[in-house]
Amino acid sequence: MSEWDLKILCMGAGYVGGPTMAVIAKQCPKIRVVVGDISQKQIDGWNSDNLPIYEPGLLEVVKEARGRNLFFSTDLDKEIQEADIVFISVNTPTKTSGIGAGRAANIKNCELCARQIAKVAKSDKIVVEKSTVPVRTASAIQRILKSNENGNSFQVLSNPEFLAEGTAITDLMNPDRVLIGGQQTPEGLKAAETLASVYANWIPREQILTTNLWSSELSKLVANAFLAQRVSSINSISALCESTGADVSEISRAVGMDDRIGKRFLQSSVGFGGSCFQKDILNLVYLCETYGLQECADYWRGVINMNDFQKRRFSEKVVAAMFNTVTGKKISILGYAFKKDTGDVRETPSMFVVRDLLQEGAKLHIYDPQVSREDMWSEMSYTCGVNHDNTPRLDESVTTEDDVYKTCEGSHGVCILTEWDEFKTLDFKKIYDSMAKPAFFFDGRLICDHKALREIGFEVYAIGKPDPNKFSGV
Numbered sequence: 057m058s059e060w061d062l063k064i065l066c067m068g069a070g071y072v073g074g075p076t077m078a079v080i081a082k083q084c085p086k087i088r089v090v091v092g093d094i095s096q097k098q099i100d101g102w103n104s105d106n107l108p109i110y111e112p113g114l115l116e117v118v119k120e121a122r123g124r125n126l127f128f129s130t131d132l133d134k135e136i137q138e139a140d141i142v143f144i145s146v147n148t149p150t151k152t153s154g155i156g157a158g159r160a161a162n163i164k165n166c167e168l169c170a171r172q173i174a175k176v177a178k179s180d181k182i183v184v185e186k187s188t189v190p191v192r193t194a195s196a197i198q199r200i201l202k203s204n205e206n207g208n209s210f211q212v213l214s215n216p217e218f219l220a221e222g223t224a225i226t227d228l229m230n231p232d233r234v235l236i237g238g239q240q241t242p243e244g245l246k247a248a249e250t251l252a253s254v255y256a257n258w259i260p261r262e263q264i265l266t267t268n269l270w271s272s273e274l275s276k277l278v279a280n281a282f283l284a285q286r287v288s289s290i291n292s293i294s295a296l297c298e299s300t301g302a303d304v305s306e307i308s309r310a311v312g313m314d315d316r317i318g319k320r321f322l323q324s325s326v327g328f329g330g331s332c333f334q335k336d337i338l339n340l341v342y343l344c345e346t347y348g349l350q351e352c353a354d355y356w357r358g359v360i361n362m363n364d365f366q367k368r369r370f371s372e373k374v375v376a377a378m379f380n381t382v383t384g385k386k387i388s389i390l391g392y393a394f395k396k397d398t399g400d401v402r403e404t405p406s407m408f409v410v411r412d413l414l415q416e417g418a419k420l421h422i423y424d425p426q427v428s429r430e431d432m433w434s435e436m437s438y439t440c441g442v443n444h445d446n447t448p449r450l451d452e453s454v455t456t457e458d459d460v461y462k463t464c465e466g467s468h469g470v471c472i473l474t475e476w477d478e479f480k481t482l483d484f485k486k487i488y489d490s491m492a493k494p495a496f497f498f499d500g501r502l503i504c505d506h507k508a509l510r511e512i513g514f515e516v517y518a519i520g521k522p523d524p525n526k527f528s529g530v
């Protein structure tokens with residue numbers, strides 16, 4: 057008799073696999089949970105106190121369960137054989153070449169996992185798609201498993217993850233819902249119930265939703281598309297506010313107080329970033345195109361077009377405000393992560409502003425409390441590195457800083473690009489005194505007191521906010 061009620065393996069120890077499994081292990085001490093990865097570096101990180109990702113509260117959860125019923129390993133073959141349930145939580149980035157390049161999600165890693173499971177498994181298993189995938193991926197996984205099975209049977213479930221970075225632990229502990237899609241057959245329903253009973257250890261049954269496979273896969277893309285659409289919608293209005301004297305924060309409040317609309321995801325910004333929104337909408341766009349639904353594809357493509365417009369609009373505003381040239385000027389970038397409370401820089405809007413300003417010849421000094429210089433550099437080299445024409449060499453034009461006041465010293469302009477709490481309470485008088493004059497301030501996250509900044513002497517531009525020099529009585 058095993059000492060465990062159930063054994064789980066998760067393939068992929070990234071932003072989703074790590075925190076999700078750590079919470080399952082914490083909440084279910086009688087379930088053995090192993091998180092596996094092909095990257096030794098990643099696994100070494102999870103086995104140390106210097107976890108590979110920054111997420112508030114994560115280290116405490118990991119420490120509580122690690123060594124008890126939570127383990128991290130690169131020995132995937134052995135752990136596949138042990139497991140009753142195998143989660144696939146690997147990265148599914150947008151394809152960069154071939155059919156559907158720039159739109160379709162690449163599910164190569166999911167397929168490799170399925171092949172490995174089929175090859176080494178010695179008993180029946182439930183295989184759970186945790187990765188975000190195009191609708192109908194489960195049928196491909198099922199076929200791969202079926203055509204390779206050595207007499208074992210596999211049930212494929214879809215269980216997309218809805219956690220947001222920066223709040224992963226609270227999202228996992230108190231999710232709005234857990235979604236489980238399965239085949240509507242006795243075996244499929246039984247597998248879905250087995251997985252539901254894991255979550256039921258801490259999540260009320262009424263919040264555990266079961267659907268067919270395709271609804272579950274597609275719901276994940278739709279949820280992200282709806283959330284991103286709200287951000288693009290309010291950002292489109294921010295541009296109109298700047299032209300008319302309306303204030304985007306007042307509009308968000310007025311509109312969001314309507315229960316039917318709701319308050320959340322109406323915070324205007326320099327644009328949305330992160331590894332999911334753009335990737336998942338592009339995935340949806342590609343699916344619509346694949347099924348001949350061009351109007352639907354164009355509709356969702358508009359959400360991304362608006363986001364690109366917003367990022368570009370911000371850079372253009374910086375250049376225009378600073379007398380139409382930033383060549384040779386020092387500009388401080390405060391915040392590089394795609395949102396606060398994460399060190400993740402994937403698709404961060406900061407990077408696009410940095411790219412635009414570099415192309416204009418600015419000298420950039422960047423500070424972020426969580427993003428390592430290594431991560432800043434690799435993302436920047438990718439987006440605006442030596443291979444890109446017209447972009448000056450990064451090492452000549454970009455300095456990364458550890459101190460926010462030093463970052464701003466002598467600069468002509470300061471841009472807030474991530475809404476870190478610590479930026480709200482900076483000594484702005486000290487910053488102003490240390491800057492070249494006129495001192496420009498660009499708030500891409502609407503976190504500062506613009507009136508107070510103007511009183512100090514700053515020339516302030518804030519997204520969606522009326523410029524008092526242009527509109528009286530605002």
Ligand SMILES: NC(=O)c1ccc[n+]([C@@H]2O[C@H](COP(=O)([O-])OP(=O)(O)OC[C@H]3O[C@@H](n4cnc5c(N)ncnc54)[C@H](O)[C@@H]3O)[C@@H](O)[C@H]2O)c1
Nearest residue numbers: 068069070071072093094095145146147148165187188217
């Ligand atoms: N990041 C998020 O906030 C978030 C939230 C919900 C859903 N998702 C989705 O979850 C999936 C994973 O995202 P992530 O952010 O955790 O990615 P990630 O890049 O942080 O982690 C993926 C991990 O999978 C590993 N991996 C790749 N191929 C493997 C294989 N064959 N076997 C074992 N390990 C392998 C990689 O080494 C990497 O450590 C994606 O589909 C993503 O869209 C992400």
Ligand SMILES: O=c1ccn([C@@H]2O[C@H](COP(=O)(O)OP(=O)(O)O[C@H]3O[C@H](CO)[C@@H](O)[C@H](O)[C@H]3O)[C@@H](O)[C@H]2O)c(=O)[nH]1
Nearest residue numbers: 217218219220221287321322323325328329330332394395
């Ligand atoms: O009102 C808002 C809300 C968000 N953002 C920006 O939108 C991006 C995404 O933010 P958020 O959704 O909070 O973070 P993610 O970690 O990308 O989480 C999203 O993507 C995940 C991956 O699929 C999903 O699991 C989550 O449910 C979904 O919220 C960030 O750049 C935010 O700054 C805004 O500009 N305004």
